[in-house]
Amino acid sequence: MAKSNLSGAGIPIVLEDYNEDGEHVGELSLTVTPLTDRDIDHLDEWLRVMYLRAVRKSLREEEDITEAERAAELSLAHAAAATLSWMSGRGATMMATPRGIAKLLHTHCRVIDRTPEELRMLCLHPVNIDRINEVVSQVNISNFKSEKLAALAVKREAEEQRNKELGKSKQRKRKRRKKKKRK
Numbered sequence: 001m002a003k004s005n006l007s008g009a010g011i012p013i014v015l016e017d018y019n020e021d022g023e024h025v026g027e028l029s030l031t032v033t034p035l036t037d038r039d040i041d042h043l044d045e046w047l048r049v050m051y052l053r054a055v056r057k058s059l060r061e062e063e064d065i066t067e068a069e070r071a072a073e074l075s076l077a078h079a080a081a082a083t084l085s086w087m088s089g090r091g092a093t094m095m096a097t098p099r100g101i102a103k104l105l106h107t108h109c110r111v112i113d114r115t116p117e118e119l120r121m122l123c124l125h126p127v128n129i130d131r132i133n134e135v136v137s138q139v140n141i142s143n144f145k146s147e148k149l150a151a152l153a154v155k156r157e158a159e160e161q162r163n164k165e166l167g168k169s170k171q172r173k174r175k176r177r178k179k180k181k182r183k
Contacts, residue, residue: 009033010110013135015128018121028122032108032135039107040086046103047091048081098123105132108139 010031017026035043055077059070084091086104094100102119106112112119122128 011135011139013131015122015131016125018125020121028114030105030109030112032105032139033110034139035108043086043095043104043107044084044091047084047086047094047100050094050099051081051084051090052077101129101132104136108136 010033013030013032015028015030016024017028019025055074059065059073062070065073080090084094086092086095086100095104098120099116101123102116105119105123106114106116123132
């Protein structure tokens with residue numbers, strides 16, 4: 001499998017396509033690209049919306065709850081939703097569902113002719129889930145590693161510059177000491 005490069009190029013993925021009866025009908029080729037900050041914000045917002053929809057639906061189905069209790073529960077849900085992130089805790093659990101994996105895949109693929117709901121059907125098959133997890137991890141980790149390596153290079157360069165300056169300072173001190181000894 002090809003690796004993502006420093007330019008943020010995508011990694012190809014081939015998913016097995018099945019019809020509603022579970023019969024194999026072909027393959028779907030996609031290109032998975034690294035997530036941007038905007039993508040991450042989009043996924044977090046999507047999670048919050050999904051969470052609040054589920055809470056509202058649950059509250060509508062509750063018959064023995066007062067309006068005040070309903071309002072209080074909704075207020076708590078809004079506070080909880082504000083802390084949701086797709087990369088941790090409850091948000092990660094929500095993203096591990098077929099709907100969440102499909103949304104993540106759809107966000108990773110910049111050019112795609114399928115909706116997240118259509119992709120969800122592909123995410124019901126273990127072979128596809130394994131492929132998606134592998135490629136999504138690879139594209140994001142290699143991109144993260146590239147960014148981290150670049151940051152480390154900048155840090156090393158700054159340290160080397162500082163060490164040069166310290167070295168020059170030490171050389172000056174040695175020269176001063178030698179001059180004092182000669183006198």
